[in-house]
Amino acid sequence: MTAPALTVRRPAGGPPSLKIVLTGPFGVGKTTLVGAVSDIAPVTTEARMSAGNADDTSHTPAKTTTTVAMDFGRLDVDGVTVYVYGTPGQHRFWFMWDAIVRGAAGSVVLVDTRRLQDSFRHLDYVDNVRLPYVVAVNQFPGARSYPASAIREALALAANVPIVDIDARDRDSVRRLLIALIEHVITQTTPRSAVAQP
Numbered sequence: 001m002t003a004p005a006l007t008v009r010r011p012a013g014g015p016p017s018l019k020i021v022l023t024g025p026f027g028v029g030k031t032t033l034v035g036a037v038s039d040i041a042p043v044t045t046e047a048r049m050s051a052g053n054a055d056d057t058s059h060t061p062a063k064t065t066t067t068v069a070m071d072f073g074r075l076d077v078d079g080v081t082v083y084v085y086g087t088p089g090q091h092r093f094w095f096m097w098d099a100i101v102r103g104a105a106g107s108v109v110l111v112d113t114r115r116l117q118d119s120f121r122h123l124d125y126v127d128n129v130r131l132p133y134v135v136a137v138n139q140f141p142g143a144r145s146y147p148a149s150a151i152r153e154a155l156a157l158a159a160n161v162p163i164v165d166i167d168a169r170d171r172d173s174v175r176r177l178l179i180a181l182i183e184h185v186i187t188q189t190t191p192r193s194a195v196a197q198p
């Protein structure tokens with residue numbers, strides 16, 4: 001499978017920019033992550049949930065709203081403007097994914113170790129659209145912590161997919177994650193012949 005060429009756009013007169021997509025199951029912390037890392041007030045599309053119109057909330061009992069279209073944030077990483085688009089988690093809004101993913105250079109798939117199986121659909125999706133991605137493990141209180149090798153095996157991840165432990169509420173933690181993704185995207189999209197030999 002060939003990864004798409006890295007797209008670092010430079011709008012007329014502006015800094016180079018990169019679009020990345022954040023995906024993962026309902027309530028895994030996507031909106032929280034975008035809010036933690038964005039240099040601007042994030043654009044959110046939250047709507048109140050009521051009994052009967054939400055996916056399983058047993059892992060996030062305090063959650064009262066859900067993303068119905070997308071999240072959007074922007075940050076600067078070493079002079080590159082990074083645009084982060086979060087997908088909606090609930091099944092009934094998945095039709096948004098194709099629109100959100102267009103033009104993206106890479107993706108973060110966010111997982112919760114208490115329900116790894118809920119992320120399979122998201123991993124399949126980024127594989128199918130051939131986006132380079134990293135897996136971010138959002139550590140919730142009471143959730144067991146596993147070594148990366150166990151996560152890799154459980155999710156059947158290829159050996160080159162980075163796995164990063166994060167706290168979606170912590171700006172520095174999320175910035176480290178996004179830098180790991182950008183490095184991975186560069187590695188995946190740079191022809192070997194273009195890498196300088198020592």
Ligand SMILES: Nc1nc2c(ncn2[C@@H]2O[C@H](COP(=O)(O)OP(=O)(O)OP(=O)(O)O)[C@@H](O)[C@H]2O)c(=O)[nH]1
Pocket residue numbers: 024025026027028029030031032033060062063065066067087088089090138139140141166167168169
């Ligand atoms: N302890 C802990 N709680 C978190 C973390 N990230 C998110 N939360 C909480 O988990 C809940 C879910 O967060 P959201 O950011 O709304 O999840 P989401 O993935 O955007 O949800 P949908 O858009 O509805 O799919 C919120 O109550 C957050 O406060 C984390 O890293 N640690």
Ligand SMILES: [Mg+2]
Pocket residue numbers: 030031032066067071086088089
């Ligand atoms: Mg959300």
